[in-house]
Amino acid sequence: MAKIRIAIQKSGRLNEDSLKILKECGISINNGKDQLKATARNFPLEVFYLRNSDIPQYLQDGVVDIAIIGENLLYEKGGNIRIVEKLGFSKCRVSLAVPKSVKYSSVKDFQGKQVATSYPNTVKKYFDSQGVEAELHVINGSVEIAPNIGLADAICDIVSSGSTLFKNNLKEVEVLLTSEAVLAVSPKITDERAAILDRLVFRLQSVLQARQNRYVLMNVPNAKLDEVITVLPGMRSPTVLPLAEEGWSSVHTVINKDKFWEVIDELKLAGAEGILVCPIEKMVL
Incomplete structure (x- = not known):
């Protein structure tokens, strides 16, 4: 079975953040100290640890299929290399x-x-x-x-x-x-490896969506439900469950982390109490 070949910076912050996001995608990499190449245990992927400045040429030549690299380096050396996903770190x-x-x-x-x-x-x-x-x-x-x-x-x-x-x-x-760091793809990627790339991008998007959002639970008096729900910018509509105490409900929703504090202030004014905020591990849309 074919494996998709990904280039990652040999060392430094971009290396650490790249390996972290792959781990969050459920990909376990067998890499020892000072290895220049490693294989994932549970996903058809090979990792090449390269000098950052060399990665665009490796992509151009098709030596690697994809890479996690800074946009700035692609702009400088990338030519016709396509970006398939922005990753939100190393800004x-x-x-x-x-x-x-x-x-x-x-x-x-x-x-x-x-x-x-x-x-x-x-x-x-x-x-x-x-x-x-x-x-x-x-x-x-x-x-x-x-x-x-x-x-x-x-x-x-x-x-x-x-x-x-x-x-x-x-x-x-x-x-x-x-x-910022991006996932870039070689113009010479094969159809078989492009199919593996689609699977990887799906996982990455689930992780990135989770990073951008928070799961919020709150207690709301039933008389205030409509007012609270109007404030919520949820994915579709919030989940509303009755509490053991009569006249109260538990409201569950997802809020973008960048809008979190302004929304929380509005929720409190609308009557929400006992607001609990949780990180999200994965988020599949």
């Missing part, structure tokens, strides 16, 4: 930054300047779209130090919290693109 942005002492007004300020970056294609596309010509210095790693040692006037790099820029006396001035 960052690719940004231009200049020394804090520099007065900045617009992207036109980069005209004729020297910019150090690990993302030359991304920067060139952006500058071309803005009609700006700049000299690019390609650096792999420690880009932030370039202005401090006189190598460049500015940098373009990935930014998460911005603390690294702050420590190097830099300020973020332009966001070129936002990024």
Whole structure:
């Protein structure tokens, strides 16, 4: 039986989060320390642990069928690689930054300047779209130090919290693109392996839906039921069960975690009591 081949970053945070989401999909991977290849025990899947920067080429060549990778790297090197699912972790942005002492007004300020970056294609596309010509210095790693040692006037790099820029006396001035981890697919994937991919995507979507929602239970006086149900943004309609105490019901529903607090406030005002919130392990729509 064919196995689908997935590339994952060899080490680092993206590696950890990738393995975590596969585990939440019920996939057990037999990986020992320093292994470059591993096989799942209970799903037709092989894992290749690769350098992050090499993954787009492996996808292009069909050496692997799919990969968990940052959007920013696909934009830089990905060509015709298709994204099949956004995974919601490893969020960052690719940004231009200049020394804090520099007065900045617009992207036109980069005209004729020297910019150090690990993302030359991304920067060139952006500058071309803005009609700006700049000299690019390609650096792999420690880009932030370039202005401090006189190598460049500015940098373009990935930014998460911005603390690294702050420590190097830099300020973020332009966001070129936002990024998160995605599941990407090789243009050379076979039909047989594409069918396995469909099964994997189904599991991933169930996990991602669960991460985005919370299961909520509450006690409501029957006289307030209609008012409470009007507030609820549930999947379809909530489950309403009678309590042992006459005149009361238990209401069960699912609420998006981003809307949770505002909805809870409204529920309390509408008469809900004893509100219990639970995480959801899987959610199949």
